[in-house]
Amino acid sequence: MTVQRPFLFGQLPPFVIVVPIAFVQVLFTFAAAAGQHMLDRVNALTFILALASAVTLCWRRSQPILVLVAVYALLSVYFALGFPFGPVFISIAVALFNAVANGPRLAAWVTGYAGAVVLYSAMIFGRDEVRGYWGVTGAVIAWISLVMGLGEVAKARRDRMAQAAAAQSEQDRRQASEERLRIAREVHDVLAHHVSLINVQSGVALHLIDSQPEQVREALTAIKQSSKEVLVELRNILGVLRDVDNGGDRAAPRHPVASLDQLDRLIERMGTAGLPVELKIAGEERPLPKGVDAAAQRIVQESLTNTYRHAGPTSATVTLGYLPDQLRVQVDDDGRGEAGPSVGTGSGLAGMRQRAEALGGTFEAGPKPGGGFRVVATFPASTSEGGDA
Numbered sequence: 001m002t003v004q005r006p007f008l009f010g011q012l013p014p015f016v017i018v019v020p021i022a023f024v025q026v027l028f029t030f031a032a033a034a035g036q037h038m039l040d041r042v043n044a045l046t047f048i049l050a051l052a053s054a055v056t057l058c059w060r061r062s063q064p065i066l067v068l069v070a071v072y073a074l075l076s077v078y079f080a081l082g083f084p085f086g087p088v089f090i091s092i093a094v095a096l097f098n099a100v101a102n103g104p105r106l107a108a109w110v111t112g113y114a115g116a117v118v119l120y121s122a123m124i125f126g127r128d129e130v131r132g133y134w135g136v137t138g139a140v141i142a143w144i145s146l147v148m149g150l151g152e153v154a155k156a157r158r159d160r161m162a163q164a165a166a167a168q169s170e171q172d173r174r175q176a177s178e179e180r181l182r183i184a185r186e187v188h189d190v191l192a193h194h195v196s197l198i199n200v201q202s203g204v205a206l207h208l209i210d211s212q213p214e215q216v217r218e219a220l221t222a223i224k225q226s227s228k229e230v231l232v233e234l235r236n237i238l239g240v241l242r243d244v245d246n247g248g249d250r251a252a253p254r255h256p257v258a259s260l261d262q263l264d265r266l267i268e269r270m271g272t273a274g275l276p277v278e279l280k281i282a283g284e285e286r287p288l289p290k291g292v293d294a295a296a297q298r299i300v301q302e303s304l305t306n307t308y309r310h311a312g313p314t315s316a317t318v319t320l321g322y323l324p325d326q327l328r329v330q331v332d333d334d335g336r337g338e339a340g341p342s343v344g345t346g347s348g349l350a351g352m353r354q355r356a357e358a359l360g361g362t363f364e365a366g367p368k369p370g371g372g373f374r375v376v377a378t379f380p381a382s383t384s385e386g387g388d389a
Contacts, residue, residue: 050088326378332373334372
């Protein structure tokens with residue numbers, strides 16, 4: 001991310017500001033000499049020094065301290081030769097400002113004040129009226145301090161902008177990482193659920209193709225339905241990814257939509273595949289925050305998929321508890337009391353835990369004392385809005 005320079009003309013090529021400075025210093029030095037009755041002291045060297053001090057500013061960003069020293073040296077010669085006061089001070093102001101804004105702080109301040117002493121000494125040497133006039137000394141020091149102070153302000157503002165840009169970049173990276181994690185969870189849940197059903201049902205069909213053709217028909221029907229639904233859900237996910245990549249802001253949801261409204265269809269699908277599921281509702285059903293609604297559905301789906309794959313012949317019970325300030329999701333089965341080889345570390349249980357904890361909820365999963373396996377997730381659900389799952 002490019003950090004915009006906060007000070008004047010910061011983004012322009014170096015020579016752009018140098019051209020008008022050179023023009024003003026060369027042209028108006030003559031006018032200044034006329035106003036000070038010093039036309040007799042103006043010669044070609046006067047304009048060469050005025051022009052050179054402006055041209056030196058072309059390198060003010062890459063070599064700020066060196067440019068400041070060079071400008072001080074040129075103008076010290078200018079004033080030592082008794083040339084008139086005038087617009088040549090513009091070069092000093094720009095060099096001082098850039099030295100502080102772009103260069104090392106200590107070196108800039110030391111060079112600024114040390115150069116001021118040399119410059120003032122040159123003025124005393126070249127102009128009799130300056131000698132012994134301490135008011136000029138104070139004015140020079142005050143002017144140099146003001147210009148360098150403005151450089152400090154510009155430097156501080158630029159640093160703040162750089163920090164803000166870095167913080168924004170880090171936030172963008174974090175959001176992108178969270179986005180990838182959410183999409184990865186969606187893909188895992190969709191594929192794990194439907195592909196598990198397809199895998200088991202295809203095995204059943206192959207095993208019974210000769211002996212029980214009617215059950216083969218049921219298995220193939222389940223495979224067809226699961227494959228159809230996985231294609232639809234994957235198409236939705238790819239649509240979301242395509243929309244994000246194109247920077248779109250369509251009316252369609254930002255993430256693939258999962259909802260407890262789909263629970264009846266899920267239970268019917270699991271029953272068709274051979275896993276009877278009973279649904280129990282505790283408390284009064286009510287609208288849930290979108291993130292909670294989606295996460296609860298995905299956890300039920302993943303839990304039933306694990307039961308179907310690992311628990312052996314069994315049945316399951318899904319209990320939704322609508323408490324005053326939370327939703328409690330519980331999935332029990334009466335199988336072997338295992339969650340397969342991925343217990344505690346697999347992407348399934350880990351993904352369910354991440355979903356719950358991301359929304360400020362809790363998650364527990366493990367064998368039941370009397371046999372079987374239990375998954376319990378709780379979500380804060382006392383508000384009408386929630387984050388995306």
